[in-house]
Amino acid sequence: MLVLTRKAGESVIIGDDVVVTVLEARGDVIRIGIEAPRDVQVHREEVYRELQAANREAASPDEAAVQALADSLRPAAKPD
């Protein structure tokens, strides 16, 4: 892992167009700002990892479970 020391207000640039700026350091909490092109998604790692895991779990459902679910779903209410 590349390790750099930066002060508040200083930045690092990743590739040509991703800029990470240290905004504030207070105790063990660091606030950072990220400027990136819109096709580069930026997320808190633990949130993204959880989403990856949830997507992998959801991605290839068992055919029997799919059929049972499709059959069980009904509109919440029906008119008379």
Next chain:
Amino acid sequence: MSTSTASRLIGATMTDAWLDMPTIDMASPMAGFPAHRQFVLVRLNEQGLLYAFTSTQDPNIRFLVAPPEPFFPDYAPEIENDVLAALNTKDADRLLVMVVITAGVEETSANLLAPIIVDRDSRRAMQVILQDSGLPVRAIMRRMA
């Protein structure tokens, strides 16, 4: 075989809106599936409450998705402007929200934290993490028997 009755009309608007949607390009890939950039949406049940969102590269990669309204009536995700830009959205009224379903033996859950947002005009979609919303990745779906 369809003897159409008035009771079938519930959800008809949603169904019609979703029917003629062939392929959808991902503005950014689904988390965990970086290679899959194009999906097709196929309706799985008569009432339009369940759809398959299947990778065109590999049909084994298939997500179950559903419109959230019938299951989570209070769910109203706020879509940020950068998402609209990524989807080339001209008219926000043309956006559809779908939640990803995990069909389990014991229980079925819906991912409310990261819905898939689809622009019906540009036919682009992306899974959006609703930052700081506190919404669950696995919200239990009640079966409407």
